Amino acid sequence: MASKITSSPATGEPKTQNEPKRPLMPYKLLEAAIDGNETDLKQLLGLNDEEDHPPHTKVSVEDITPMKPSDCLRSATGMGDTILHILSENGCVNLVSTICTKDSSLLEARNVRKETPFHQAARFGHDNILRILIEHAKKLGDSELKELLRQQNCLGETALHEAARHGHGAVVSTLMEEDLELAGLVNEGFVSPLYLATARGSLDIVHNMVHNMVTKLRNHEITPAFYSGPKKQTALHAAVLQVPELTKELLQLYSEPLGKGADETGRTPLHFIASTGNHDMATLLLDKDPSLAYIQDSDGSFPVHTAVRMGHRKMIVLLLQRCLDSGQLLDHNGRNFLHIALEANKLFVIFKLLKDSKNKLPISPWKKMFNRMANTMDNKGNTPLHLAAEYVSFDELMKSLLTKNKLDLTLQNKEGLTAFDISVIQCDTKSGTNFRKIYTSKMEGRSSTGWFQYYTNHKISESKLRAQFEDDNPTMDESEAKRISESVIAKAQLVGLGSVLIATVTFAAAFTLPGGTNQDTGNPILGRKYVFKAFVLADFAAFFLSIMSTLMLVHCSSDKNPYRMESYVGFSLSIFSIATRCMVMALALGLYVLLAPIGKTGILVLVMASCLIIISNQVTALRSGKDLFWEELLDGIEAGDSGYQSRESRVKARLQDGRIVFRLFHALMTTPLKLMLKLFYGVFLPIVGPLIFIFVFALV
Structure with missing residues (x-):
């Protein structure tokens, strides 16, 4: 040469x-x-x-x-x-x-x-x-x-790097036959050929390389260089982001450096899986080595903490099934996964764990461990309940936390504040009332002096307590009260005007029946028609609900409390929206009963009215932030989002986000079964349910 x-x-x-x-x-x-x-x-x-x-x-x-x-x-x-x-x-x-x-x-x-x-x-x-x-x-x-x-x-x-990167299996086989140790040579980025093949998803190449290593090399000869990757990763880090078959192949080479090897951020392959929520992949790793659940990354987070931040409830349940005490693991801030769920605004994770009986966790040990987790104080002295009182506006979750678990409500953080103190400071206008009711009832069961004496002992004046809680509302300044009052009055005027109009129209429709009346008997000519009876019921329902909405506004005007006024107006608005839908349906039924004998136009009217009601339902729900169908659907898409946001602010942001159509389309394609259930409960029942009620009674 x-x-x-x-x-x-x-x-x-x-x-x-x-x-x-x-x-x-x-x-x-x-x-x-x-x-x-x-x-x-x-x-x-x-x-x-x-x-x-x-x-x-x-x-x-x-x-x-x-x-x-x-x-x-x-x-x-x-x-x-x-x-x-x-x-x-x-x-x-x-x-x-x-x-x-x-x-x-x-x-x-x-x-x-x-x-x-x-x-x-x-x-x-x-x-x-x-x-x-x-x-x-x-x-x-x-x-x-x-x-x-x-x-x-x-x-x-x-040359083996080149063949593995470009997916040429025959070339890889030829090179491995001639020199098996080629697989242990890494490039300047410390990347092995096996990692390149795994990252590419070339199952045949990975199978060939692993088979040669297992059959022709001793265990001590398979050094970490054989599966090394960039930034201190291993081939297993890349495999868990691919198909399970790749992971199964690499587990044949399993060793502590491969399974527990951490990248530059301290994350193991199980951390990667926890962030993606791949249940099957996590099962493979935990079956091989359950101790993987007890490894921290550089931020002090365990895999269960990563799963909580990403909102993967099934992954959390799997980790708790395999390692029940993993729920008590603490990060560098002394926080367990309950702290982290509240911090990351993943309330539905906690709620599902508390409510869902299908999680297959041992009831007694899980309940005892949950009580210990709920009373755990982080490095600042805050329990999960402290964070819940500060950030959460989900009353049902608060009820579950406080009424079904043995929580120590007297625990104070380093600032000397209990969870109740924090709730008072926050003055949550939307859910604070219910939270305080539940909290104070729990306090009365623990102390003969009750919550009032409890706060007196903490040097809070009696006058301040009475001013704040006698009316079951937090204190507010005049500007805040004025702002709420003006907003409530504006809404009340619009709702009142609409309710009166609906009442007037439906009242008139009751005496100008479609088809007219028989001059001799005075009976409606179409009175025996099935659809006519449905029209009468829909018209009366619209009239009844509009009157109820108006009466609610009258009652609201006699209350000087801004929060209760806002509650009354909100309830009145809900009734008004139902009355509007009933009026639309009454109009459609009235036109149908007249047009059905002469053509198919009546059917088109019914279809258009139904579409209008469905669209109205969803627009109203999105703006109020109370519709579980869209809310949970978008929560699932935005599982990686963090921060403390109210439901109203999240929904408003989504409405302003031009990508909402893409997100909904993505959800339609990825969660068909869940979507069908949500469509049934969120759209079908609210529309078809009342119609069934009307038509059944129309038969009588």
């Missing part, structure tokens, strides 16, 4: 000493090599036998830069590619063997990127050419063959 190959003692990267300076490749030779024109190549390189006479094309010396065939064979392009590089890339099998026989030094020739013909053949998946190169390299000796196969380019990558 023309140059001698040595290896760097530090990295194992082969280095070429005394690389010969090659003449520039003639244009005609480069053109013929790229086109794969074997006839021209043979003549230019002097590879024709004496009996070989090309029948048509003949390249004269004048066509190219005057250069001997031997010089053409040694020439290279501006990037340092020799004729063997180009032919290995293009797949010209017939000439490769001849050229290697003519000049074996080309086997180790390296271009500007320090790539050999082996790299080129591997990158483009030419296994037949690679085998020819290996056969000629074997003639130089076994040590020379290994040195050629292990040569690394400017990125420190071998």
